[in-house]
Amino acid sequence: MAWAIEVKNLTKYYGKLLAVDHISFQVKEGELFGFLGPNGAGKTTTQRILTGVIEANDGDAEIMGYNIQKDAFNAKSIMGIVPELANPYIDLSAWDNLMLMGQLYGISREKRNEKATLFLKMFELYERRNQKVKTFSKGMKQRLLLSMALISEPRILFLDEPTNGLDVQSARFIRNLIGELNGEGVTVFLTTHNLEEANQLCHRIAIIDHGKIATIDSPQNLRRAFQKMQSVEIGFATPFDRIDLLEKLIGVSKVKKMGDKFRLYTEAPSRVVYELTNFVRDNSLKFTTLNTLGPSLEEVFVKITEEHIGWDYEK
Amino acid sequence: MGQKLRGVWVIAKKDTGIYYFKAPVLIFGLVFPFFLFLAFAIGRDISPLFLFPGIIGITLFFTASSVGPIIMPWETRMKTLERLLSCPVSIQSILLGDILAGFLFGIIISLVPLLFGLLGFGLTINNLAIFILGILFSSFCFSSLGVLLSSPPTDNPSNIMMLSNLVRLPIMFISGIFIPIEELPVAGKIIANFSPLTYTVDLLRYVFQGVSYYSVTRNVLMLILFLIIFLVSGMKLHKRNLAKRL
Numbered sequence A: 001m002a003w004a005i006e007v008k009n010l011t012k013y014y015g016k017l018l019a020v021d022h023i024s025f026q027v028k029e030g031e032l033f034g035f036l037g038p039n040g041a042g043k044t045t046t047q048r049i050l051t052g053v054i055e056a057n058d059g060d061a062e063i064m065g066y067n068i069q070k071d072a073f074n075a076k077s078i079m080g081i082v083p084e085l086a087n088p089y090i091d092l093s094a095w096d097n098l099m100l101m102g103q104l105y106g107i108s109r110e111k112r113n114e115k116a117t118l119f120l121k122m123f124e125l126y127e128r129r130n131q132k133v134k135t136f137s138k139g140m141k142q143r144l145l146l147s148m149a150l151i152s153e154p155r156i157l158f159l160d161e162p163t164n165g166l167d168v169q170s171a172r173f174i175r176n177l178i179g180e181l182n183g184e185g186v187t188v189f190l191t192t193h194n195l196e197e198a199n200q201l202c203h204r205i206a207i208i209d210h211g212k213i214a215t216i217d218s219p220q221n222l223r224r225a226f227q228k229m230q231s232v233e234i235g236f237a238t239p240f241d242r243i244d245l246l247e248k249l250i251g252v253s254k255v256k257k258m259g260d261k262f263r264l265y266t267e268a269p270s271r272v273v274y275e276l277t278n279f280v281r282d283n284s285l286k287f288t289t290l291n292t293l294g295p296s297l298e299e300v301f302v303k304i305t306e307e308h309i310g311w312d313y314e315k
Numbered sequence B: 001m002g003q004k005l006r007g008v009w010v011i012a013k014k015d016t017g018i019y020y021f022k023a024p025v026l027i028f029g030l031v032f033p034f035f036l037f038l039a040f041a042i043g044r045d046i047s048p049l050f051l052f053p054g055i056i057g058i059t060l061f062f063t064a065s066s067v068g069p070i071i072m073p074w075e076t077r078m079k080t081l082e083r084l085l086s087c088p089v090s091i092q093s094i095l096l097g098d099i100l101a102g103f104l105f106g107i108i109i110s111l112v113p114l115l116f117g118l119l120g121f122g123l124t125i126n127n128l129a130i131f132i133l134g135i136l137f138s139s140f141c142f143s144s145l146g147v148l149l150s151s152p153p154t155d156n157p158s159n160i161m162m163l164s165n166l167v168r169l170p171i172m173f174i175s176g177i178f179i180p181i182e183e184l185p186v187a188g189k190i191i192a193n194f195s196p197l198t199y200t201v202d203l204l205r206y207v208f209q210g211v212s213y214y215s216v217t218r219n220v221l222m223l224i225l226f227l228i229i230f231l232v233s234g235m236k237l238h239k240r241n242l243a244k245r246l
Ligand SMILES: Nc1ncnc2c1ncn2[C@@H]1O[C@H](COP(=O)(O)OP(=O)(O)OP(=O)(O)O)[C@@H](O)[C@H]1O
Pocket: A014, A017, A019, A037, A038, A039, A040, A041, A042, A043, A044, A045, A046, A084, B243, B244, B246
């Protein structure tokens, strides 16, 4: 099996700050790989290293077999990239921005024209192709950036929060497109904060936290693994703060106060609900809400990143 | 190699389209040398033979070195740099492209005072080969200086413009333009050695007047030496500061 991305021991310091901490992972060819993590986790830094924009302090990365440091030209030639914070040239027209990219990737004039026309039409920018990008909205700029990433017909796409700040329709359009491209065989490395997006699109997800990979798995497996981490949420009608009593209930592994409610973590939510109703009756309390919560991907994410539990969640 | 050159050329073309028309380039690359020319020439009874090497030298110096300073800070500010760096072009190619843009700008604009002199003041080029050689190396050298000056990793073009004028104005005054080198005191002669513009103007004197203070070989070699210093240090500093721009 050839890897589309093979990362070994990648490390990046900014001065003394360890932004990426000896990470290793592989992405299969044709895979849609999600890269998730809280702000400052090291996602953008990782993508910058993988796309040859900055150099790592240690470790290696190969893109389709090309070493990004030793063979940057070939590696970069097969990538399409949308950086996190990037703009097209606002003094150039949409068309000229695309031509510039095409030329930098060594695409022939004929092919450039053909692809530019195709993508501008697809992204609904064709009517405004000769206007300077200065006049474009954020969504239009983002669509243009995507066209610029696609004009070289990349085999692998690196997208850093491509739907960030876009309206629902534009985001959906881009999401669908990512899915379609992946369907055509393009490998996608997708950094996102949108867990629903990751859940829908990605074959596998890596969660990075404090520069370290906390876990890599499919969205389904992640959620399944956390089945043990379901919870029951209860809110009382009268002031109540005896967490210690709740902790003693059968089946409860942990209790957390969340605002005016309590969350009781358990592997057996129905048992806990039963215990709770007894508890409420025995103590002459009243509750306002009682919910069982399955682990959404969001909770899995929060759990992994907030509590720094890594691979050992399975044990 | 072919791919590298293509990258350099594409970058230079991009720069000409975007940066030639930016206010700081127009002001310090066109307007400023023009007023220097007026200040220099008006009301003084000096022969065009002495006038024009200085004027062409100043024009070339300021125009070729006025494009480089704004490109990197501008790309940093407009957030276009990262996308460029992720293309299959090296930072060296990008910087060479920027240098090429300044190089061409310098040569094209310097044609204006040249034609003015040739057509209006009876200026004649005595040695075309040396003239071309001098102009090419000078423009390359000054343009590299411009790119070197933009290496501090700021996203504010006006800071770099300030820095570059702080460097360029003194250079202009020590280059034997207003007073020929042979008439300078000893200290002035020594200081003049440290300006690349000295050698350009001296070469142009040779081309137009047939006399020069230094030998042609020395002038050309010194221009090449400055070029290498500017080029190598510019590439090094830019490479080192690149991550700070993202
Ligand atoms: N150019 C830089 N210089 C110094 N430190 C940096 C630089 N870029 C990032 N960092 C630091 O490195 C760490 C990782 O940053 P990075 O941008 O990779 O995070 P991220 O996961 O992309 O976050 P976000 O979700 O906010 O985009 C952060 O602590 C950040 O402050």
